[in-house]
Amino acid sequence: QQQVKQSPQSLIVQKGGISIINCAYENTAFDYFPWYQQFPGKGPALLIAIRPDVSEKKEGRFTISFNKSAKQFSLHIMDSQPGDSATYFCAASFDKIIFGKGTRLHILP
Amino acid sequence: DGGITQSPKYLFRKEGQNVTLSCEQNLNHDAMYWYRQDPGQGLRLIYYSQIVNDFQKGDIAEGYSVSREKKESFPLTVTSAQKNPTAFYLCASSIMAGRIYEQYFGPGTRLTVT
Numbered sequence: 001q002q003q004v005k006q007s008p009q010s011l012i013v014q015k016g017g018i019s020i021i022n023c024a025y026e027n028t029a030f031d032y033f034p035w036y037q038q039f040p041g042k043g044p045a046l047l048i049a050i051r052p053d054v055s056e057k058k059e060g061r062f063t064i065s066f067n068k069s070a071k072q073f074s075l076h077i078m079d080s081q082p083g084d085s086a087t088y089f090c091a092a093s094f095d096k097i098i099f100g101k102g103t104r105l106h107i108l109p
Numbered sequence: 110d111g112g113i114t115q116s117p118k119y120l121f122r123k124e125g126q127n128v129t130l131s132c133e134q135n136l137n138h139d140a141m142y143w144y145r146q147d148p149g150q151g152l153r154l155i156y157y158s159q160i161v162n163d164f165q166k167g168d169i170a171e172g173y174s175v176s177r178e179k180k181e182s183f184p185l186t187v188t189s190a191q192k193n194p195t196a197f198y199l200c201a202s203s204i205m206a207g208r209i210y211e212q213y214f215g216p217g218t219r220l221t222v223t
Binding site: 009032034036041042043044045046049089091093097099100101102 | 113115149150151152199201203210211212213214215216217219
């Protein structure tokens with residue numbers, strides 16, 4: 001019940017395409033869902049986050065879609081660029097934060 | 110400049126030696142965390158502390174120890190009892206103890222034990 005399942009493990013997208021990463025959770029107590037971006041050799045950085053009272057949040061080219069009934073949320077990266085190549089972690093939190101295992105995204109130039 | 114600092118960035122030790130990784134934050138955050146990251150394993154929680162002089166074991170605490178004598182500092186000691194200490198170690202902090210929203214990470218320390 002404490003797990004956050006993230007897929008795919010790795011993803012290759014052409015420059016200009018849409019990158020989609022999916023996460024699913026079980027515990028309905030989670031009430032905050034952040035996404036982190038990590039470049040090689042660096043610490044993860046908060047990218048965008050959503051609360052379950054909204055179905056979508058957009059910041060620039062990054063959008064979180066949230067489906068409360070299905071207990072699923074996803075990150076969409078529009079017009080993907082080579083600089084977006086990184087590892088992305090979804091997470092869910094209430095009194096503790098649980099991370100997905102990460103998705104290695106590679107954008108082909 | 111507010112943030113979390115970890116030092117050193119790279120650390121090399123011989124097997125059988127204890128080693129201490131530094132983590133300092135000037136964000137005035139109550140809670141601090143240590144994670145270990147291995148390729149394909151995601152982030153695994155080692156220890157966390159919600160207040161000074163108190164800390165709890167995470168999922169993989171065996172072979173590690175911590176202290177929290179000051180709000181700003183949360184050093185991690187990797188002891189000789191840790192079977193596979195070579196990894197990337199991340200320190201993080203969050204504003205509130207007991208209620209987590211944003212968690213902020215340091216730049217990490219890569220430990221290599223030979």
